[in-house]
Amino acid sequence: MPAPELPPPQSSLPEAASHFGAHILDAAAARARDIKAATGGAPRVPSLPAPPAMSAPTLPIPGAPAVKTSAASAGLERILRGPDGLGTGSLRMILREETPTPAAAPAEGIPIPGLYYHPIPEPDPVRVEEVSRRIKSWALDEVALYPDDWEEEFDGFSVGRYMVGCHPDAPTVDHLMLATRLMVAENAVDDCYCEDHGGSPIGLGERLLLAHTALDPLHTAEEYQPGWAKSLHADAPRRAYRSAMEYFVRAAGPSQADRLRHDMARLHLGYLAEAAWAQSEHVPEVWEYLAMRQFNNFRPCPTITDTVGGYELPADLHAQAAMQKVIALAGNATTIVNDLYSYTKELDAPGRHLNLPVVISEREGLTDRDAYLKSVDIHNELMRDFETAAADLAVACPVLSVQRFLRGVAAWVDGNHHWHQSNTYRYSLPDFW
Numbered sequence: 001m002p003a004p005e006l007p008p009p010q011s012s013l014p015e016a017a018s019h020f021g022a023h024i025l026d027a028a029a030a031r032a033r034d035i036k037a038a039t040g041g042a043p044r045v046p047s048l049p050a051p052p053a054m055s056a057p058t059l060p061i062p063g064a065p066a067v068k069t070s071a072a073s074a075g076l077e078r079i080l081r082g083p084d085g086l087g088t089g090s091l092r093m094i095l096r097e098e099t100p101t102p103a104a105a106p107a108e109g110i111p112i113p114g115l116y117y118h119p120i121p122e123p124d125p126v127r128v129e130e131v132s133r134r135i136k137s138w139a140l141d142e143v144a145l146y147p148d149d150w151e152e153e154f155d156g157f158s159v160g161r162y163m164v165g166c167h168p169d170a171p172t173v174d175h176l177m178l179a180t181r182l183m184v185a186e187n188a189v190d191d192c193y194c195e196d197h198g199g200s201p202i203g204l205g206e207r208l209l210l211a212h213t214a215l216d217p218l219h220t221a222e223e224y225q226p227g228w229a230k231s232l233h234a235d236a237p238r239r240a241y242r243s244a245m246e247y248f249v250r251a252a253g254p255s256q257a258d259r260l261r262h263d264m265a266r267l268h269l270g271y272l273a274e275a276a277w278a279q280s281e282h283v284p285e286v287w288e289y290l291a292m293r294q295f296n297n298f299r300p301c302p303t304i305t306d307t308v309g310g311y312e313l314p315a316d317l318h319a320q321a322a323m324q325k326v327i328a329l330a331g332n333a334t335t336i337v338n339d340l341y342s343y344t345k346e347l348d349a350p351g352r353h354l355n356l357p358v359v360i361s362e363r364e365g366l367t368d369r370d371a372y373l374k375s376v377d378i379h380n381e382l383m384r385d386f387e388t389a390a391a392d393l394a395v396a397c398p399v400l401s402v403q404r405f406l407r408g409v410a411a412w413v414d415g416n417h418h419w420h421q422s423n424t425y426r427y428s429l430p431d432f433w
């Protein structure tokens with residue numbers, strides 16, 4: 001695929017996407033007021049020197065002169081200038097292709113009573129149809145992802161609606177396809193290597209490591225390089241990882257690609273811990289389960305929100321501890337949403353599929369219902385902690401790319417809930433109410 005055509009850089013979000021993740025900025029404004037009331041002064045300065053207050057925030061344009069302020073350190077100026085090396089020309093904000101904003105229609109399915117979440121408008125049906133068409137073509141014609149008898153399940157996943165709902169600020173369908181191919185590939189690895197399409201804990205480490213080299217290429221002796229290259233076509237998960245990553249690397253900057261590789265390594269580590277417990281039929285303590293779920297986690301999906309949005313969060317701003325905490329909390333909240341909506345599906349699956357309610361019931365001696373309701377409370381705590389941490393960071397670091405990234409992560413969290421609630425093909429609620 002040629003790299004997406006990039007219209008000229010824009011300095012502010014187009015109206016069509018202006019609603020996404022807005023509650024994060026609302027929360028940030030409230031936090032700023034609270035902080036000012038509590039301290040009588042400006043919001044706390046983070047460990048980085050406070051970046052310059054910008055009245056008309058604009059993305060640092062690669063190669064543009066550094067932002068000259070007394071407050072910004074040289075390091076921060078370098079970060080705010082944004083990447084200006086070779087190949088950074090594509091790292092600019094893209095004007096979103098205008099499509100009509102759909103009226104907010106009630107989602108299918110029933111939201112979990114007592115769950116703290118933000119409803120979203122029904123994803124743009126025009127984009128959903130186009131993404132669904134393109135992803136099926138990719139799955140069948142480019143990577144031979146699945147046999148004919150898996151087609152109903154593939155369609156039932158509704159990945160087009162999922163990704164359009166999670167990336168409302170994606171400027172083009174080409175950008176949405178970056179996330180959609182990765183989502184399909186990540187689920188193919190989970191289904192085929194770990195779960196119900198031939199998965200097993202036995203030999204999982206080898207399979208995951210070899211699949212990971214489709215994301216993080218092997219550089220070895222000339223004699224052995226062809227054997228490795230051929231292996232990337234050996235099965236559907238590796239074909240899917242290789243192709244999805246190839247498209248992603250063409251559109252992303254080097255630090256965005258390396259961020260994804262790191263997040264995928266985290267994901268694979270989480271799969272291995274889950275598999276080790278399945279192999280030994282061990283039920284971990286609750287905190288141990290929550291630790292595993294922070295790695296076996298949707299994290300690699302929200303963290304590409306800048307690439308899918310056509311801009312870049314600078315590596316140093318992504319790597320700062322406050323951002324890492326926001327990402328971890330958001331990923332944890334999204335993944336416990338999966339535990340809650342997939343609970344009945346997993347109870348019906350062979351063997352014991354660990355999720356938060358099952359582990360709490362086993363480890364704390366609660367009834368299934370009480371363990372489930374406690375899991376809802378834990379999700380809600382994680383969601384509020386995520387929103388508080390994101391609001392704090394938005395106040396401490398008023399840089400457009402940071403604020404847009406935080407809104408993108410929040411939009412992903414909201415879109416993920418919408419998909420789980422409304423995917424009645426895949427999920428149903430327990431009768432606890």
Ligand SMILES: CC(C)=CCC/C(C)=C(\C)COP(=O)(O)OP(=O)(O)O
Binds near residue numbers: 187298299301339342
């Ligand atoms: C798409 C992606 C990065 C997934 C990461 C981990 C993962 C597979 C989930 C969070 C979904 O968990 P689970 O295996 O429980 O999936 P289902 O409940 O079967 O949908």
Ligand SMILES: [Mg+2]
Binds near residue numbers: 339346
């Ligand atoms: Mg699940």
